[in-house]
Amino acid sequence: MISPPRSFAQIDVFTAQSGMGNPVAVVLDSAGLSDDAMQRFARWTNLSETTFVLPPTDARADYRLRIFAPGGELPFAGHPTLGSCHAWLAAGGAPKSPERIVQQCAKGLIDIRRDGERLAFAAPPSKYGEPLPAVLAQVVQAIGVNTAHILRAQVLDNGPVFMALQLDSASTVLALEPDHARLARLKQNVGVVGRYSSGQTRLPSTQSNHTAGTGEPLVEVRAFVPLMDINEDPITGSLNASLAQWLIEAGELPSRYVAAQGTVLGRAGRVHVERDAHGQVWVGGDSVTVVRGEVML
Known part of the structure; x- marks a missing residue:
């Protein structure tokens, strides 16, 4: 059975010049994908992380994100958070608030703010x-x-x-x-x-x-x-x-x-x-889209 094409982007994070940062692969329409399919694609991209954007299950969130490294799923990761938010916004994502984007992930809700052209995430407690x-x-x-x-x-x-x-x-x-x-x-x-x-x-x-x-x-x-x-x-x-x-x-x-x-x-x-x-640590940087298209998973 052939899977329908899904929107895809590859974002270079913590740089304004492609090839000089840390890339993340982002599947923007991940509904219906199994855990095995996500993990298999993450191993195939061979990047430090691959992410999968899903509808939120928490009404406070703008989108839900699952983050996979080649070795398994992560509850949270920084550059995938910024790169995925960049890709979501570029694909027409509209946050509920003009001041914050709210990402839902296994770690919980992560606030992301715009800092000029950069995005920055609120560091979760360590x-x-x-x-x-x-x-x-x-x-x-x-x-x-x-x-x-x-x-x-x-x-x-x-x-x-x-x-x-x-x-x-x-x-x-x-x-x-x-x-x-x-x-x-x-x-x-x-x-x-x-x-x-x-x-x-x-x-x-x-x-x-x-x-x-x-x-x-x-x-x-x-x-x-x-x-x-x-x-x-x-x-x-x-x-x-x-x-x-x-x-x-x-x-x-x-x-x-x-x-x-x-x-x-x-x-x-x-x-x-x-x-x-207020004591909140924000971690941000530039991001740039390097690849935009579709993937078959």
Whole structure:
């Protein structure tokens, strides 16, 4: 039996220039698709996430979203949230409120606001936990960092769970050469962040043309995600959200900053973070449509 065509878009997120961010595949008309069909298509796209837009089951939401990585479904993820909202709006989606788009997902209701041409999501609450010393020691060995370079460590959970490490500099973050097979055996997603020092070069000069107008980054972030069946995620909204909640509260980062991610993968992701006067962290960035058409599932 031949399935009817379904509207489809592929969006590059956290960039205004296609090919420099993190792509997400978005099936805009997913009614009637089984879980198996969604998972199969997510493995086929071979992207870090593929999303499926559905009618909401909560009257407060504008649409419902299911998010699949190659390795399974996620309750929430950041760049798929922004990319899917971008695609939904571009396809004629009309939010109930002119000020907010409300996404329903397994994590709950996620507010998304327009920030000029950018979209930003309200970071859901994160759970915190102290890493087990034995597990932390193995993770440190697997990513190849000297313990002298680690400022603090925390387990962060806002849907995806990360062992998060604040390192002493962006240079230390960029120099990491993790043993991905070992991380997979440990079954640990690992996020790392380090600040740029004043005057430090953010990107190789050959990539400098991609940074114009995006804002100078304060930190560099990397995400190693074996639990999603990928080695390194180019740009990770959920991790940046948890890092911001953790490190702004700790006084390590200001209430407004830009994070760079994807540098070692040849990307130039820019994640715009802000904690508002009410304590809500917003995570946003540019998005651009790269592919628009139909898929047969």
